Amino acid sequence: MKKKSKKKNENIWCNLRLVLIGIIVTLGFFIVVGHLMILQFIKGKDLAEKAYNQQVKKQIISPNRGTIYDAKGEILAQSIPVDTVSLNPGKVTYSNNKKVPDEIIAKGISEIFNITYDEMIEKLSMKRSVIIIEKKVEKDKIDKLNSWMSENSITAGINIDEDSKRYYPYNDMASNLIGFCGTDNNGQTGIEERLNDVLTGTAGKVVRTTDLRGNAISDEDEQYVASENGSNIYLTIDATIQSIAEKYLEQAVNENTSSTGGNVIIMNPQTGEILAMASYPDYDLNSPSSYLPTGYTEEEWNSLEAETKTSSLLSLWKNKVVSGTYEPGSTFKLITAAVALEEGLVKTDTPGEFFCSGSYQVADKEISCWRSKQPHGAQSLKEALCNSCNPAFMQLGQRVTAKTLYKYYQAFGLFDSVGSDIARAYPGTFFKLDEMGPVELATASFGQRFEISPLQLITAVSAICNDGILVEPRIVKEIENTDSGSKEVLETKEVRQVISKQTADTMKSMMQAVVTEGTGKRVAIEGFSIGGKSGTSEPPVGREADGYVASFIAISPIENTQVVTLVALHGLSENANHQGGQVAGPTARKILSEVLPYLGITSSLSTASEQNDEELLINVPDVSNLTFNEATIKLQELGFNVKSNTTGDPNTSVVKDQVPKFGTALKEDAVICLYETENEEKPKTQVPNLKEMTASQAMNALRAQNLNIKVDGTKGKVVSQDPIMETVVEEGTVINVVINDDAIYSQ
Numbered sequence: 162m163k164k165k166s167k168k169k170n171e172n173i174w175c176n177l178r179l180v181l182i183g184i185i186v187t188l189g190f191f192i193v194v195g196h197l198m199i200l201q202f203i204k205g206k207d208l209a210e211k212a213y214n215q216q217v218k219k220q221i222i223s224p225n226r227g228t229i230y231d232a233k234g235e236i237l238a239q240s241i242p243v244d245t246v247s248l249n250p251g252k253v254t255y256s257n258n259k260k261v262p263d264e265i266i267a268k269g270i271s272e273i274f275n276i277t278y279d280e281m282i283e284k285l286s287m288k289r290s291v292i293i294i295e296k297k298v299e300k301d302k303i304d305k306l307n308s309w310m311s312e313n314s315i316t317a318g319i320n321i322d323e324d325s326k327r328y329y330p331y332n333d334m335a336s337n338l339i340g341f342c343g344t345d346n347n348g349q350t351g352i353e354e355r356l357n358d359v360l361t362g363t364a365g366k367v368v369r370t371t372d373l374r375g376n377a378i379s380d381e382d383e384q385y386v387a388s389e390n391g392s393n394i395y396l397t398i399d400a401t402i403q404s405i406a407e408k409y410l411e412q413a414v415n416e417n418t419s420s421t422g423g424n425v426i427i428m429n430p431q432t433g434e435i436l437a438m439a440s441y442p443d444y445d446l447n448s449p450s451s452y453l454p455t456g457y458t459e460e461e462w463n464s465l466e467a468e469t470k471t472s473s474l475l476s477l478w479k480n481k482v483v484s485g486t487y488e489p490g491s492t493f494k495l496i497t498a499a500v501a502l503e504e505g506l507v508k509t510d511t512p513g514e515f516f517c518s519g520s521y522q523v524a525d526k527e528i529s530c531w532r533s534k535q536p537h538g539a540q541s542l543k544e545a546l547c548n549s550c551n552p553a554f555m556q557l558g559q560r561v562t563a564k565t566l567y568k569y570y571q572a573f574g575l576f577d578s579v580g581s582d583i584a585r586a587y588p589g590t591f592f593k594l595d596e597m598g599p600v601e602l603a604t605a606s607f608g609q610r611f612e613i614s615p616l617q618l619i620t621a622v623s624a625i626c627n628d629g630i631l632v633e634p635r636i637v638k639e640i641e642n643t644d645s646g647s648k649e650v651l652e653t654k655e656v657r658q659v660i661s662k663q664t665a666d667t668m669k670s671m672m673q674a675v676v677t678e679g680t681g682k683r684v685a686i687e688g689f690s691i692g693g694k695s696g697t698s699e700p701p702v703g704r705e706a707d708g709y710v711a712s713f714i715a716i717s718p719i720e721n722t723q724v725v726t727l728v729a730l731h732g733l734s735e736n737a738n739h740q741g742g743q744v745a746g747p748t749a750r751k752i753l754s755e756v757l758p759y760l761g762i763t764s765s766l767s768t769a770s771e772q773n774d775e776e777l778l779i780n781v782p783d784v785s786n787l788t789f790n791e792a793t794i795k796l797q798e799l800g801f802n803v804k805s806n807t808t809g810d811p812n813t814s815v816v817k818d819q820v821p822k823f824g825t826a827l828k829e830d831a832v833i834c835l836y837e838t839e840n841e842e843k844p845k846t847q848v849p850n851l852k853e854m855t856a857s858q859a860m861n862a863l864r865a866q867n868l869n870i871k872v873d874g875t876k877g878k879v880v881s882q883d884p885i886m887e888t889v890v891e892e893g894t895v896i897n898v899v900i901n902d903d904a905i906y907s908q
Contacts, residue, residue: 224361224362224363224364224389224390224391225240225325225362225390225391225643226240226325226327226342226346226360226361226362226391227359227360227361227362227390227391227392227393227394227641227643228240228393228394229339229352229353229360229393229394229396230393230394230395230396231395231396231398231399231400231403232395232396232397232398232399232434232436232638233399233400234395235400236330237329237330237331237334237335237339237396237398237400238327238328238329238339238353238446239327239328239330240325240326240327240328240346241299241325241326241328242323242324242325242326243297243298243299243300243324243325243326244298244303244321244322244323244324245293245295245296245297245298245321245322245324246274246293246294246295246298246302246303246306246319246320246321246322247291247292247293247294247319247320247322248266248270248291248292248294248318248319248320249290249291249292249318249320250284250285250287250289250290250292251318252317252318253266253315253317253318253319254315254316254317254318255313255314255315255316256314256315256316257314261313261315261318263282263285263286264282265313266281266285267281267282267285269309269313270294272309273302273305273306273309274294274295274298274302275295276294276295291320296324296344297324297326297344299326303321306319306321307321325346326346327341327342327346327353328447329341329446329447331400332445332446332447333443333444333445333446334400334403334404334407335398335403335407335438335439336351336440336443336444336445336446336449336478337351337438337440337443337478337479337480337481337482338351338352338398338438338440338480338482338583338584338636339351339352339353339446340352340353340354340355340446340478340480340584341353341446341449341478346361347361348360350449350478350479350480350584351478351480351583351584352394352396352582352583352636355581355582355583355584355585356394356582356637359391359392359394359640360391360392360394361391362389362390362391362392363389389644390643390644391643392640392641392642392643393640393641393643394637394639394640394641395637395638395639395640395641396636396637396638397434397435397436397635397636397637397638398435398436398437398438398636399436399437401759402427402436402437402756402759402760403436403437403438403439405437405752405755405756405759406425406427406437406439406752406756407425407437407439407441407443409425409748409751409752409883410423410424410425410439410440410441410728410748411441412748412751412883412884412885413728413730413744413745413747413748414441414442414730415885416881416885417711417730417733417737417738417744418733418734418737419730419731419732419733420708420731420732420733420734421707421708421731421732422440422441422442422481422730422731422732423440423441423728423729423730423731424438424439424440424441424481424482424485424615424727424728424729425437425438425439425726425727425728425729425748425752426438426439426482426615426616426619426726426727427724427725427726427752427756428619428620428623428634428724428725428726429723429724429725430622430623430624430626430627430632430716430722430723430725431627431632431653431722431723432632432635432653433620433623433632433633433634433635433653433654434635434638435634435635435636436724436756438480438482438583438636440480440481440482442455442477444477444478449474449478450474452473452474452477454473454477479584480583480584481615482580482584482614482615482616483579483580483583483584483585483586483614483616484584484585484586484587484614485614485615486587486589486590486612486613486614487612487613487614487615487698487710487729487731488608488609488610488611488612488698488701488710489608489613489618489696489698489712490607490608490609490696490697490698490710490712490741491549491551491607491608491694491695491696491697491741492608492618492622492694492695492696492712492713492714492727492741493607493608493618493696494546494549494554494606494607494608494694495546495622495625495668495672495694495714496569496570496573496621496622497554497557497558497561497566497606497607498542498546498554498557498668498671499569499625499660499664499665499668500561500565500566500569500660501542501557501560501561502542502660502664502667502668503569503660503661503664504561504565506557506560506561507542507557507560508541508542509541509542509543509667509670509671510541510542510543511541511542512539512541513539513540513541514540514541514542515539515540515541515542515545515550515552515553515556515557516538516539516540516552516553516556517530517536517537517538517540517545517548517550517552517553518536518538518552519532519533519534519535519536519552520533520552521551521552521555521556521603523555523599523600523603524598524599524600526600526603528551528552528555528600528603528604529551530550530551530552531549531551531697531740532548532550537550537552537553540553542557542671543671543674545557546671546672546674546675546679546694547671547674547675547678547679547680548679548680549679549680549694549695549742551607554606554607555603555606555607557606558602558603558605558606558607559599559602559603559606561606562602563594563597563601563602563605564594566602566605566606567591567594567597569659570589570591572631572657572659573620573621573624573631573659574617574620574621574631574656575588575589575591575613575617575621576588576589576591577617579614579616579617579620579633579634580614580616580634580636582635582636582637583616583636586614586616587614589611589612589613589614589617590611590612590613591605591611592605592610592611608696608698609698609699610701615727615729616634618714618727619634619714619725619727620632620633620634622714622716622725622727623725624659624660624665625660625665625668625669626665626669626716626722626725627665627722628662628665628666629658629659629660629661629662629664629665630655630656630657630658630659631655631656631657631658631659632653632654632655632656633653633654633656635651635653635654637651638650638651639651669692669716669719669722670692670719671692672692672693672694672716672719673690673691673692673719675692675693675694675695676691676692676693676715680694680695680741680742680746681693681694681695681713681715681742681746682742682746682901683742683743683746683747683750683880683899683901684713684715684746684747684749684750684753685750686750686753686754686757688763689717689718689753689757689762689763690717690718690719690720691715691716691717691719691753692715692716692717692719693713693714693715693716693746693749694713694714695712695713695740695741695742695745695746696710696711696712696713696714696741696745697709697710697711697712697739697740697741698710698712707731707732708731708732708733708734708735708739709732709733709734709735709739710729710730710731710732710733711729711730711733711739711740711741711743711744711745712727712728712729712730712741712745713727713728713741713742713745713746713748713749714726714727714728714749715727715728715749715750715753717753717757717762718762723760723762724753724756724757724760724762726749726752726753726756728745728748728749728752729745730744730745730748743880747880747881747899748881750899751881751883751899754873777828777829778826778827778828779799779800779801779826779827779828779829779831780823780824780825780826781796781801781819781821781822781823781824781825781826781827781831781833782795782796782799782823783819783823783824784796784816784819784823784835785816785817785818785819785823786815786816786817787815787816788811788812788813788814788815788816789805789807789811789812789814789815789816789835790811790812792816792819792835793805793811793835796833799829800829800830801827801829801830801831801832801833802830802831802832802833803832803833803835804832804833804834804835804867804892804893805835806834806835806836806837806841806843806844807835807836807837808837809837814837815837816835816836816837817836817837817838817839818835818836818837818838818839818841819833819834819835819836819893820833820834820836820843820891820892820893820894821833821869821893821894821895825895827869827871827895828870830864831869832864832867832868832869832892832893833893834867834891834892834893843891843892844867844891844892845889845890845891845892846866846867846868846889846890846892847866847887847888847889847890848866848868848882848884848885848886848887848888848889848890848896849862849863849866849886850886850887851863851879851882851886851896851898852878852879852880852881852882852886853878853879854878854879855877855878855879855900856870856872856874856879856898856900859872859879859882859898859900860872863896866892867892867893868890868892868893868894868895868896869893869894869895869896870895870896870898871895871896871897871898872898872900873897873898873899873900874899874900874901875900876900877900877901878900878901879898879899879900880899880900880901881898881899882896882897882898882899883896883897883898884896
């Protein structure tokens with residue numbers, strides 16, 4: 162009985178074990194199946210990707226960034242090969258595989274790169290697999306690094322990887338226009354940013370199957386996707402014209418203490434091509450953050466909060482020609498006059514059509530003329546434009562009406578964002594039409610209490626100069642595919658006919674009268690037909706600290722106009738000269754006097770006085786390779802004064818250099834300096850202040866400094882000089898001065 166019971170119990174436990182084993186096996190089966198299902202259906206995609214990444218190696222092929230050229234093929238921005246230097250801490254070894262001590266690494270690296278010994282020791286102590294020493298390293302430093310590694314038999318652990326760096330050969334030329342790239346070679350500002358997609362290109366890659374060690378298993382499965390290099394861009398900018406504009410803009414800003422700088426645009430009205438776009442202050446594109454604002458010491462600037470410094474830099478980098486707005490002042494009277502003529506509301510020469518008593522009452526406001534103490538009295542439209550008379554244009558605006566003005570503002574493109582391919586552009590800021598009361602209409606008629614960009618203004622005036630046809634301003638001339646060599650030429654885009662050719666011709670004739678008879682007299686250039694309009698904008702209410710804006714817009718020639726130039730100087734003090742005709746006008750004149758001959762624009766205009774002046778000028782001969790005695794005799798026979806700089810015998814010593822250069826046209830008694838070698842240090846002197854001197858006084862002041870003079874003008878006093886006062890120049894240098902009479906015209 163007991164045996165049966167015992168056997169029965171053993172059978173029960175045996176069965177239980179079998180059941181338990183079966184359950185465990187079943188559970189294990191379901192766990193394995195479940196895990197496989199998770200791997201297959203839930204994690205399958207990620208695991209497959211990881212396996213692929215372990216087995217497949219991708220090598221990215223970086224594209225070359227396109228080059229930016231001027232209209233004649235001068236390089237303005239290009240990418241040059243540089244390197245990134247890094248090291249693997251703990252893996253820097255000698256040729257015998259022994260580890261290089263950290264102290265030796267730190268000493269060598271700190272002597273070559275911009276990092277101190279202590280900083281390098283600290284970096285080496287960090288638990289990192291890779292330490293970046295310096296990016297965008299140029300060849301001279303790489304050569305030093307390679308020499309140091311070779312001298313110390315260091316063969317591993319220091320990495321030199323190919324990279325590229327954006328380089329700007331002209332440094333600060335057209336800096337606000339071109340913009341710059343960041344460390345990733347992507348554009349940050351200006352054209353570099355706006356056309357980044359065109360310049361950047363598309364990266365390529367090489368894909369190959371590898372083993373666990375990263376070695377290629379087979380070349381058969383290798384996939385190669387070629388990179389597409391960025392396109393080259395040819396701008397409409399001419400580097401020579403740009404440099405002329407920048408030279409005289411900087412001079413004007415400094416001479417007139419223009420606290421917030423200024424800008425110049427030169428445009429071909431027939432094609433919309435921008436020949437120059439200059440802003441001042443500018444900055445070095447190769448080092449855009451290295452900037453010390455006027456009025457700060459380096460210590461003060463470095464102590465400023467980062468936010469303040471960033472705000473100042475962003476303002477410096479901004480292209481205010483496109484994205485900055487201002488009140489255009491009396492230059493805008495050209496638009497008001499063109500609208501009135503086109504609508505048949507006025508004629509140019511009707512006597513007494515407008516009257517100036519020194520001010521004009523509009524609603525509850527009495528608005529003064531700039532010449533309130535000497536009212537203009539009765540005037541025709543042409544006389545009002547020549548006089549830049551505000552009361553006359555307020556009366557004209559009332560005749561035209563706000564609704565009609567706004568219709569033409571739209572047609573002239575003043576409500577549009579012009580130049581978005583150049584920089585971030587904004588439309589003009591105007592009152593809404595239903596908010597245009599009598600006072601707003603009056604001020605708008607002479608260009609105040611609304612804001613537009615300089616580019617919008619010059620585009621609108623260019624339409625007047627292009628037979629009334631508005632064209633889009635353009636900065637890009639051609640886009641070149643660097644892989645195929647094909648070029649896409651960007652054609653002129655005509656937008657619309659805004660005014661008739663007859664109205665346009667009438668306006669240009671009146672603009673010429675402004676220069677020959679009115680507020681633009683200081684822009685006249687003998688031998689060329691010039692037209693234009695001056696402008697003076699007072700600061701908006703509540704923003705008196707902004708100061709005045711003096712501007713001038715000039716055109717040439719009158720017939721078949723090819724150049725429109727806008728000069729604007731900002732932040733002028735009320736207590737100093739701030740009138741557009743007196744401040745911006747002479748700058749426009751200087752620019753055009755060089756740009757027009759450079760472009761081959763000539764005029765049949767000539768005067769007897771001009772011919773007589775030319776007869777009095779003597780071309781300096783080439784006296785190089787003559788002895789000093791021979792050269793002196795030859796120059797004295799022509800009427801020149803000679804200053805010999807030789808330590809040898811004048812009978813045997815030979816002239817190798819002269820200042821001024823041969824071919825320079827000078828008057829009798831000019832100083833010619835002779836030198837034994839071309840590269841010797843020449844005597845220098847400081848240019849005196851010639852402002853308000855007569856021509857003879859200026860000549861005497863310069864002769865006392867062994868300097869020469871070239872006078873532009875026939876009577877009056879010096880209104881501008883180039884180079885400016887206190888500039889250090891070589892003896893014999895020719896100083897250009899402009900003289901003019903004390904005309905009462907100033908707006």
